[in-house]
Amino acid sequence: MSTFPAPNSTAPTGEVAARATGLSKVYGAGETKVVALDQVSVAFRRAEFTAIMGPSGSGKSTLMHCMAGLDTVSAGSARIGETELTSLSDKRLTQLRRDRVGFIFQAFNLLPTLNALENIRLPMDIAGRKPDKEWLDRVIATVGLSDRLRHRPAQLSGGQQQRVAVARALAGRPDIIFGDEPTGNLDSRAGAEILGFLRNSVRELGQTVVMVTHDPVAAGYADRVVFLADGRLVDDMPDPTAERVLEHMKRFDAKGRLS
Numbered sequence: 001m002s003t004f005p006a007p008n009s010t011a012p013t014g015e016v017a018a019r020a021t022g023l024s025k026v027y028g029a030g031e032t033k034v035v036a037l038d039q040v041s042v043a044f045r046r047a048e049f050t051a052i053m054g055p056s057g058s059g060k061s062t063l064m065h066c067m068a069g070l071d072t073v074s075a076g077s078a079r080i081g082e083t084e085l086t087s088l089s090d091k092r093l094t095q096l097r098r099d100r101v102g103f104i105f106q107a108f109n110l111l112p113t114l115n116a117l118e119n120i121r122l123p124m125d126i127a128g129r130k131p132d133k134e135w136l137d138r139v140i141a142t143v144g145l146s147d148r149l150r151h152r153p154a155q156l157s158g159g160q161q162q163r164v165a166v167a168r169a170l171a172g173r174p175d176i177i178f179g180d181e182p183t184g185n186l187d188s189r190a191g192a193e194i195l196g197f198l199r200n201s202v203r204e205l206g207q208t209v210v211m212v213t214h215d216p217v218a219a220g221y222a223d224r225v226v227f228l229a230d231g232r233l234v235d236d237m238p239d240p241t242a243e244r245v246l247e248h249m250k251r252f253d254a255k256g257r258l259s
């Protein structure tokens with residue numbers, strides 16, 4: 001197995017949206033102890049689209065949850081920008097997630113009684129923040145929802161519902177957006193659309209996106225793929241294509257070890 005320090009884990013702070021340093025996460029104790037993350041160091045640069053890949057149980061979701069302030073850390077550091085998450089109170093963590101982080105999940109998690117625009121604005125309304133109208137218009141245009149804003153989720157296709165979720169994540173202009181298998185519930189055409197929008201949000205709107213995926217085609221839309229195995233960062237591929245990601249996966253066994 002090739003374990004090495006991630007080349008850009010030392011990238012200058014100003015260019016980094018989020019950074020893990022020596023990040024470890026242990027669940028349970030004694031016989032049930034699981035080391036989900038083992039001293040992971042990785043930096044996610046601003047205005048970059050990163051995919052996190054690795055076999056089932058390799059720690060992808062745990063890394064994302066620790067970096068997004070959704071889970072506590074056992075050792076090491078997790079930062080969003082300059083903010084060290086491990087030293088924040090629960091209240092401050094909640095504020096940080098609300099104000100500085102966007103989320104896109106496999107299940108679209110829209111409120112059925114609200115229309116598309118209301119869903120998009122909901123996190124900002126809850127936070128009592130006024131949306132920047134010009135930004136919101138750009139986001140809505142980027143995801144192609146301008147003519148569906150008054151529709152409720154039930155009146156939208158799965159792909160359109162996920163577009164609403166993407167717009168909702170972008171609306172507050174967060175420091176970073178985390179996606180957990182955002183195309184896992186979509187057919188390949190709708191999935192390709194969503195991935196195209198995520199890529200455009202990085203290229204055209206300067207957003208930062210980190211996405212967990214099992215799908216080499218989805219990873220091919222990213223600017224970079226980091227591979228986890230057994231809770232460690234084992235590879236870092238710039239400018240991936242679906243073919244190269246697939247080739248890489250074939251070289252590793254089910255546990256992500258070089259076979």
Ligand SMILES: Nc1ncnc2c1ncn2[C@@H]1O[C@H](COP(=O)(O)OP(=O)(O)OP(=O)(O)O)[C@@H](O)[C@H]1O
Nearest residue numbers: 027028034036054055056057058059060061062063
């Ligand atoms: N709440 C928890 N309690 C105990 N063990 C956990 C918990 N969450 C995750 N784990 C364990 O931590 C390890 C990493 O899990 P994680 O969900 O991060 O992997 P993953 O790469 O996202 O897997 P998948 O691709 O199957 O979603 C696994 O061995 C898992 O069983």
